[in-house]
Amino acid sequence: MDWSSSNVLALALQNTVYLWDASNGSASELVTVDDENGPVTSVSWAADGQYIAIGLNSSDVQLWDSTANRLLRTLRGGHQSRVGSLDWKNHILTTGGMDGQIINNDVRVHSHIVATFRGHRQEVCGLKWSTSGQQLASGGNDNLLYIWDRSMASMHSRSQWLHRLEDHTAAVKALAWCPFQRNLLASGGGGSDCCIKFWNTHTGACLNSVDTGSQVCALLWNKNERELLSSHGFMQNQLTLWMYPSMVKTAELTGHTSRVLFMAQSPDGRTVATAAGDETLKFWNAFGMPEVKKAAPKAEHPGPFPHIRRIHSFQEWENWQWSKNRLR
Numbered sequence: 001m002d003w004s005s006s007n008v009l010a011l012a013l014q015n016t017v018y019l020w021d022a023s024n025g026s027a028s029e030l031v032t033v034d035d036e037n038g039p040v041t042s043v044s045w046a047a048d049g050q051y052i053a054i055g056l057n058s059s060d061v062q063l064w065d066s067t068a069n070r071l072l073r074t075l076r077g078g079h080q081s082r083v084g085s086l087d088w089k090n091h092i093l094t095t096g097g098m099d100g101q102i103i104n105n106d107v108r109v110h111s112h113i114v115a116t117f118r119g120h121r122q123e124v125c126g127l128k129w130s131t132s133g134q135q136l137a138s139g140g141n142d143n144l145l146y147i148w149d150r151s152m153a154s155m156h157s158r159s160q161w162l163h164r165l166e167d168h169t170a171a172v173k174a175l176a177w178c179p180f181q182r183n184l185l186a187s188g189g190g191g192s193d194c195c196i197k198f199w200n201t202h203t204g205a206c207l208n209s210v211d212t213g214s215q216v217c218a219l220l221w222n223k224n225e226r227e228l229l230s231s232h233g234f235m236q237n238q239l240t241l242w243m244y245p246s247m248v249k250t251a252e253l254t255g256h257t258s259r260v261l262f263m264a265q266s267p268d269g270r271t272v273a274t275a276a277g278d279e280t281l282k283f284w285n286a287f288g289m290p291e292v293k294k295a296a297p298k299a300e301h302p303g304p305f306p307h308i309r310r311i312h313s314f315q316e317w318e319n320w321q322w323s324k325n326r327l328r
Contacts, residue, residue: 001043001262001264001273001275002043002044002045002052002264003022003045003264003265003266003267003273004045004049004052004066004267005045005047005048005049005267006048006049006050006267007021007022007023007049007266007267008020008021008022008045008049008066009022009264009273010030010043010045010052010066011043011275011281012039012040012041012042012043012054014038014039014040015032015033015034015035015038015039015040016029016031016032016033016040017029017030017031017032017040017043017052017054018030019066022266022271028069030052030064030066030069031054031062031064031071033054033056033062036058037056037057037058037060038056038057038058039056039057040054040055040056040057041055041056041057041082041083041084042054042055042083042084042085042086043055043086044086044087044088044093045088046088046093047088047090050065050066050067051063051064051065051066051072052064052066053086053088053093053095055082055083055084055085055086055095056082056083057082058082059076059078059079059080059081059082059083059097060074060075060076060083061074061075061078061083061086061093061095061105062074062075063075063093063107073107075093075095075105075107075112077113078095078097078101078103078105078112078113079095079097079098079099079101079103080097080098080099080101081097081098081099082097082098083095083096083097083098084096084097084098084123084124084125085124085125085126085127085138086127087127087128087129087136088129089129089133089136089150090133091106091107091108092104092105092106092107092114093105093107094127094129094136095127096123096124096125096126096127096138097123097124098123098124099123100118100119100120100121100122100123100124100140100142101116101117101118101120101124102116102117102118102120102124102127102136102138102148103115103116103117104116104117117136117138117146117148117160117161118160119138119144119146119161119164120138120140120142120144120146121140121142121144122140122141122142123140123141124138124139124140125139125140125141125171125172125173126138126139126140126172126173126174126175126187127139127175128175128176128177128185129177130177130182130183130185130201131177131179131182132182133150134149134150135147135148135149135150135162135183135201136148136149136150137175137177137185137187137201138175139168139171139172139173139174139175139187140171140172141171142171143166143168143169143170143171143172143189143193144164144165144166144168144172145164145165145166145167145168145172145175145187145199146161146162146163146164146165147161147162147163147165147185147199147201147204148160148161148162149162162201162204163201163204165199165204165206167197167206167209168187168189168193168195168197169189169192169193170189170190170191170192170193170194170215171189171190172187172188172189172190173188173190173216173217173218174186174187174188174189174196174216174217174218174219174230174231175187175188175219176219176220176221176228177221178221179221179223180221180226183200183201183202184198184199184200184201184207185198185199185201186198186199186219186221186228187199187219188212188216188217188218188219188230189215189216190215190216191214191215191233191234193216194211194212194213194214194215194216195209195210195211195212195216196209196210196212196216196219196228196230196242196247197209197210198245208245208247210242210247212230212232212240214232214233214234214235214236214238215232215233215234215259216230216231216232217231217232217233217259217260217261217262218230218231218260218261218262218263219231219263220263220265220272222269222287223265223269223287224269224287225287226243226244226245227241227242227243227244227250227287228241228242228244229241229242229263229272229286229287230242231260231261231262231263231274232259232260233258233259233260234259236252236254237254237256237257237258237259237260237276237278238252238253238254238256238260239252239253239254239260239263239272239274239284239286240252240253241253241286253284253286255282256274256276256278256280256282257276257278258276258277258278259276259277260274260275260276261275261276261277262274262275265287269287270285270286270287270288271283271284271285271286271287272284272286272287
């Protein structure tokens with residue numbers, strides 16, 4: 001799941017990618033891939049909000065023009081298995097695979113592989129470029145967190161990382177660069193770790209570690225206030241809002257009945273969409289206006305999009321907007 005700068009939420013379900021326009025509530029199907037290539041294992045919007053990358057279980061990556069509903073190209077030959085993580089830096093699409101490789105793809109040229117980062121021994125499950133585009137953070141199922149510098153990547157180097165961080169004791173899927181403090185990265189560990197850690201990526205120092213008590217699945221910074229939102233798994237499957245840097249809890253949002261795997265933030269930064277293993281999609285006014293953002297329960301506030309209902313299951317979403325009889 002990913003929310004574009006043009007206010008369109010992309011959601012992958014099995015082999016199909018759906019697009020929901022939050023500005024008018026319209027929904028459409030972008031593509032359904034065949035079983036040989038599917039399921040869809042990752043989606044990521046480019047900064048312009050028009051082009052979207054789709055990672056596939058087959059190891060291919062497709063680039064689509066969402067406005068024209070047209071496949072532009074397919075990137076092949078980089079990975080050996082599914083592509084579970086994606087992130088953009090201008091015209092560079094960075095892909096992370098189950099094979100442990102991280103590849104920079106220049107989507108403008110025919111020979112698209114321009115750099116390879118090697119370090120992870122297992123699947124790359126988290127991938128985020130810093131706001132400056134100078135550093136790349138990657139988390140893996142090998143419990144490792146790497147910080148890479150773009151100037152150190154090459155086609156042939158096998159160990160060009162800036163920092164190799166071993167403090168987490170479970171898979172590192174949740175990554176979020178701070179929007180107001182350069183070189184500050186938050187990372188979250190899986191079920192046997194449960195910690196949110198904060199890093200100075202210039203020095204590689206761990207600045208703080210907070211035991212949340214449950215699996216950390218995703219992290220989002222508030223763009224307007226010094227707050228961090230985390231999503232969790234067992235036992236409560238909740239969202240937790242933290243003040244930074246004190247890491248005092250200011251709210252816990254419950255409603256999902258399985259781990260909250262993905263979070264996506266609206267372009268204005270106020271609304272957060274969550275998708276969980278319970279097969280529901282929910283919208284929260286987690287980062288609302290200062291005078292209402294601490295109201296409880298947050299999920300009942302109408303938020304910046306008055307047409308968004310408090311909670312949508314996939315079935316409710318279908319009945320509400322879709323002209324087709326069934327979601328595939």
